[in-house]
Amino acid sequence: MGFGMSRLQAAILFLMTMISKPAVFGSRLIGDYMKNLKSVFAYFLPSCRADQVLSQALVAPVVLELAISKVGEKEVAWGLELSQRSLAVAKSKFSYLDSFPDMEVLKSLELLMLQLLVRMSGHDADVGLSESMRAMAYKAVRMDVYFESIVQGIRETQGLWTKEILDSLDISIERQNISQLVMMLALVFDDAVKDFFEGCLAEKELLLEESLVSKRRLVEELIEGGLSMGSEVVEAFKSNLGVDPDKFYTAIIISSARAASKANKYTLRVIGELISNSSLVHLPQADGAWLWIATGTPPLKRQISNLTTSLKSAEIGIYCLGETVRGIEGFRRSHVQARALLELGKQYSVGRVLQWPTHAAMAIFIRNKELTDWFVKSTLGELASTDQKVESYRETLKSYLLSGNSLMHAAESLGIHRNTVVYRLQAVEDILGKPIKEFDFSLSCALALLDLKPRD
Template sequence: MVDRLPANEAIIVCAQDLLARLDDVTVQLSKQLAGSVPEFFEDEDLVREVEASAYGNVAAMLSVFRAENTAEDVPIRAEVTAFASAVARRQIPLESLIQAYRVGQTLFSRLWMDVLAEHISDQLVFIEALHRSFDELNIYLDRVVAQLIGDYERERERWLRGEAARRAALVGRLLRGDPMPIDHASRQLDHDLRAPQTALVAWTASHGEVERQLAALETRLAAVASGAGVSRMLMLPAGTCTMWAWIAGEFDTERLADDGGKPDDPEVLVAAGQTVHGDDAFRISHEQALRARHVVSHMISPAPLTLHADVATVALLANDYDEARRFVSRTLGDLACRTAIAAQLRETLRVFLQEGGSTRQASERLFMHRNTVLYRLRRAEELIGVPLDKRRLAVELALLFVDTFGDEMLPPDSPFEANFVDGADEQAIAPTEGI
């Protein structure tokens, strides 16, 4: 409690407390905002920009509450102003942007009142701290909204008049599957739509400096294409921290991963669809790239470039990650534990299944004696609780989820502690033909 402190010092203490949980607070506010302004949460790119903007606004207000700045002078952070540009480029109405700030002000005010109430029990100190902080909050938000309105209108004017808007509108029609003369669209985009199509999506965290972000994305995509022996591609910004691209024609897609996995900027990630033939190839490959990106967004340590071909099975089944976790837990039973021993057993089982059920090939790949592989397989089967040959496909899928997303797919508790001795007595373990 800070009842013995003056209101201004009590505000500083409360702001320090909230600053320590700033990341969690940002996510909490963004999730609450989603229910009131759903148009900002219809794609992953805009969700990240909402979170970045919320982070910037809360961080600015906490610097005011901590007496580092005044509400009249605190800088409006770059990620806050970038959000207005992103909204304008998506042609979301200005009223939605203003509504978002009204809702955000209400949500933050409630949160701040809770923090003050938690630390201040003296009613007079609480009321004075509330009045002072709310006065500062209103001054800051008036400044922000006024600037964002101007930024939004300028960006919308530039966007609507520019070539980017025409190209974006045409690409949007192609992605919706609208009927149109393909040759005419190819000329408008300077891109051969009759050729096979390979789509890419590049993205980075929003840092607010829009031109720098877009330049980094273009550079990364150009490097990926160049590494695969491609000299040109169609590129289109999708917001302020995402770039879409398409390569027309046949080329060695394996070189995308071989040469494209060495980025100059490690913050830029790329997902690539498969090379698709046919009238709807432009849309299909793009949707594959987006699915691959969706998988990447749930990985703990994703590769710089991810091919849809490498994650196609997971992408097909992983629309509901909560259900995926439940599926893993149900399927693997006690083998779904966050222990080193369980991880060893899962890896042995995964390799065994990948090698077509051959213990000889699995032992060679794992560099261990075949009897050790047999012992581990029997132990894994015991923990699963069901004969492997009855649930083989489900077990393979569950192991694939764990291999792709790591321990996040496993239950948080690890009740199982195996009495497991690696390299068990070979005489005690007679080989079994069924495994």
């Protein structure tokens, strides 16, 4: 299984020996240390015998990573529920890390994902954590400090260990060498603990990647339109992706605004896994994630509004939402829309959350920048000038069109007299050479495109 797995196996063997037979080492300090270590796992793996704990702890590093990186109380709570729900599968499937139940473990994420979606859409009452689970989750917030203090305990207590340890091992050694040997044992144990957690996290990442290969292939073929929508494809969609083809899908693309660091990549992955209430999370690049929200009925406008409000406060990057469409074709169409919005968001400063159809026209236009520039110039002519007087004409025209061609509303929004609006609109028609009403839609599009500011 590679170098990482052999390190993991060695660490597990060493730690399991010490957990199952602490008396062999004859030290109350070591025994207390192992008792504390076991209590750490008890948070995540309740009702496990000591000799089972480490072999079934593949899910625990998810929570530990969240806690240690201090991403916040809610994230730790969600991570705790993820770990506990995965345990039910882990208990029955894990055999000392020889196998990994990819589909089952991935499916165990679903309730957690739905719970987060519901929270983000403002419906805590529909799906939520139980009070006992919530209490455990917030108790785990301090696990970062607890875990770090336990590891630090090795260094703090190594100088207090005595010849009692060596006597219990029936080792004859000169007193002056005791300190050196005890320090060596402490370092070996310290390394084993680190190897265990690092190995678990690396192995989980590797296995998760492998389990998603078939899903990715099917997802990519679907969104590229490479599959006909026959019965076989529908069945593959349902069985391989684990979702109902009759549901409504809202595609979301998350894109980091900057090159992702190791921490940012991990956070992006966790967000991608948590925000979707199906297992449909695809990571085509290190700085982005594709996901789909599946619902039995179309989400209410208020739910989408609450979701976008939550996303705007995030600091990851750009969020692009396609419209909600039913079925496999909807699954594809919503994603294609989100990808078009992503291109708009990467090129121009139009906000952090882009939605279809709100930004649809601009997204379609900028797919061909050369044609877009030609369209703006041919439609606006001299009205695209940066001259201050012409800019005032342009702002007046924009307000007039946005107000539904109402002179009164345009005047109110600009804070000027109605006659001034009439004068400026007449000047606009003189520049354009024809009445505004003959091509007001084209003018609206051209003005919006002219206002687009390239992203830094």
